Amino acid sequence: MALLNENYLKLPGNYLFAEIAKRVTSFKNQQPDAKIIRLGIGDVTQPLPPAVIAAMHDAVNEMAQAETFRGYGPDLGYDFLIRKIIENDYNSRGITLEEDEVFVSDGAKCDVGNIQEIFATNNTVAITDPVYPVYLDTNVMAGRTGELKNDGKFGGIVYMACNAENNFTPELPAGKVDLIYLCVPNNPTGTTLPKSELKKWVDYARKNGAVILFDSAYEAYIQEPDIPHSIYEVEGAKEVAIEFRSFSKTAGFTGTRCAYTVVPKTVLATTCEGKNHSLNKLWNRRFATKFNGVSYIIQRGAEAVYSPAGKQQVKTVVDYYMANAQIIREGLKSAGMEVYGGVNAPYIWLKTPNKLDSWDFFDKLLNEVHIVGTPGTGFGPSGTGYFRLTAFGNRENTEEAIARIQKGLNL
Numbered sequence: 001m002a003l004l005n006e007n008y009l010k011l012p013g014n015y016l017f018a019e020i021a022k023r024v025t026s027f028k029n030q031q032p033d034a035k036i037i038r039l040g041i042g043d044v045t046q047p048l049p050p051a052v053i054a055a056m057h058d059a060v061n062e063m064a065q066a067e068t069f070r071g072y073g074p075d076l077g078y079d080f081l082i083r084k085i086i087e088n089d090y091n092s093r094g095i096t097l098e099e100d101e102v103f104v105s106d107g108a109k110c111d112v113g114n115i116q117e118i119f120a121t122n123n124t125v126a127i128t129d130p131v132y133p134v135y136l137d138t139n140v141m142a143g144r145t146g147e148l149k150n151d152g153k154f155g156g157i158v159y160m161a162c163n164a165e166n167n168f169t170p171e172l173p174a175g176k177v178d179l180i181y182l183c184v185p186n187n188p189t190g191t192t193l194p195k196s197e198l199k200k201w202v203d204y205a206r207k208n209g210a211v212i213l214f215d216s217a218y219e220a221y222i223q224e225p226d227i228p229h230s231i232y233e234v235e236g237a238k239e240v241a242i243e244f245r246s247f248s249k250t251a252g253f254t255g256t257r258c259a260y261t262v263v264p265k266t267v268l269a270t271t272c273e274g275k276n277h278s279l280n281k282l283w284n285r286r287f288a289t290k291f292n293g294v295s296y297i298i299q300r301g302a303e304a305v306y307s308p309a310g311k312q313q314v315k316t317v318v319d320y321y322m323a324n325a326q327i328i329r330e331g332l333k334s335a336g337m338e339v340y341g342g343v344n345a346p347y348i349w350l351k352t353p354n355k356l357d358s359w360d361f362f363d364k365l366l367n368e369v370h371i372v373g374t375p376g377t378g379f380g381p382s383g384t385g386y387f388r389l390t391a392f393g394n395r396e397n398t399e400e401a402i403a404r405i406q407k408g409l410n411l
Contacts, residue, residue, distance in 0.1 A: 077104025190341020
């Protein structure tokens, strides 16, 4: 009989969002007429920008003609998109990149989950706590951890607690770690880090030979001018950091799938014998072996994000969601809740009232006012007693949700 990868058995029975779906389905079966407002899973609700739709239509027409038909595309992505990415997202901020340092993919979730494959299983991993579950779960699956302990932590993982006491800012590990996951702006807490704080992490990584895996999927939501949009704005970061970006939450590509990862050739890792290798080359090899690329039609749509019309339309969508974030943030505050985030990110992180358990508050919110959020416990032990709401709903539902909480939630 075939043997399985027993590391999968270390994971809890249900993925966070699967458990949420299970509870919502049970509630709907009991109260089929209830109008549920979903402010939990971070899917967007606004349509693709018109400039993107027009570019996709043009690309579809190209695919209908033999003269302009495209089959398999380049492994890393089409040059026309990669050049726009470098010019607009990096050159505009004083960052230089080579075209073969950008890898166009079908999602940042896929990339942050797959990147660990190019690293040895005996690397020590550090994650913020709370954390986006994919960072942790994929390393559990790969065998870099011990068993799940009673305190909710996996053995072998360095947890960097982020809570109200430290302003949700992770502290440098006391010892040496090899892989560091940072998400800025943060999911789920909505926290950002100033350049001075990011410099500490870059300096630590350079000193300890570590690699920073920097998830920057929400950088378009940064509102304050002194917050870096890329870790490469920090001196020395191109020696130690891999950056992940996405079109999903900024331009509505959650259903069409397009993202990219930047792997500078100067980011190195070593063999057991002490020989250094560029991670760019290894990621390129993994990418070409396991991925056939994002479709031509979708990449033309992504390219249109950088057109003058596309930039304005994307800004309008981001502003729409950030207005929702303000509605949620201020509404919860007026209801007497302790609230964080929602300033430079589309996530609102709140302290559960009356010291309720995160899942108990989930059930309370669902049953009393028919609103779905995300229990903080699902993001790690330090998420206990916290809860996440997202700003990705439409305006009408967002306003109604806050009105329900203010008037109908028994606090």
